[in-house]
Amino acid sequence: MLLLALDTATPAVTVALHDGETVVAESTQIDARRHGELLLPAVHRVLGEAGTALDAVTGIVVGVGPGPYTGLRVGIVTAATFAAALSVPVHGLCTLDGIAYAAGQAGMEGGFVVATDARRKEVYWARYADARTRVTEPAVDRPAELPADVTALPAIGAGAVLYADAFGDVRGELPQHQSAAALAALAAEKLRTGGEFLPDRPLYLRRPDAQVPANYKVVTPQ
The missing domain is CATH 3.30.420.40 (ATPase, nucleotide binding domain)
Structure with missing residues (x-):
């Protein structure tokens, strides 16, 4: 292999x-x-x-x-x-699973949340029972709007560090x-x-920043 x-x-x-x-x-x-x-x-x-x-x-x-x-x-x-x-x-x-696994290799045990920077003042996040077990689907939200039981968990990742005020226990020394x-x-x-893998398709969770203008002038040749 x-x-x-x-x-x-x-x-x-x-x-x-x-x-x-x-x-x-x-x-x-x-x-x-x-x-x-x-x-x-x-x-x-x-x-x-x-x-x-x-x-x-x-x-x-x-x-x-x-x-x-x-x-x-x-x-x-x-x-x-x-x-x-x-x-x-x-x-x-x-x-997010890769970051969680890296945190486990660095000594993190028990439940935690992984949050990465999603830009637009949002984070991509998921909750984990341990470094190998994700218990929620990946999501994107504003940090202040995350459930209280999530923000109370130890938090790992660049999103948690960036929005430390929204998380109660940021572990900035662990992989970001x-x-x-x-x-x-x-x-x-x-x-x-024999574990399962995902298809090689992107998890965007939201529309791209680039958008076709809703009202634009069409110019046709005379």
């Missing part, structure tokens, strides 16, 4: 290789506006550090969000393209952005145990 994992649903452009037992190589760069420029060089760099070629990969793992429209689609389209070119499966995982290494480790675990 050699999994290539990538995620561009958060400001982290993150790539990792996992051999089914451990992370072989990884790269993470935080840049919310250059996903398209940074992703493929990161893949090349990770493969080079591992001393392997792309055609040795046996599966692609991709974070499917939730995340902003433009950044999220960069990772998903790249993952689908690699999978098609290599004739290997692509395994989708919720990006996605890690492809954690995502790959979670996928390898699921493959060993």
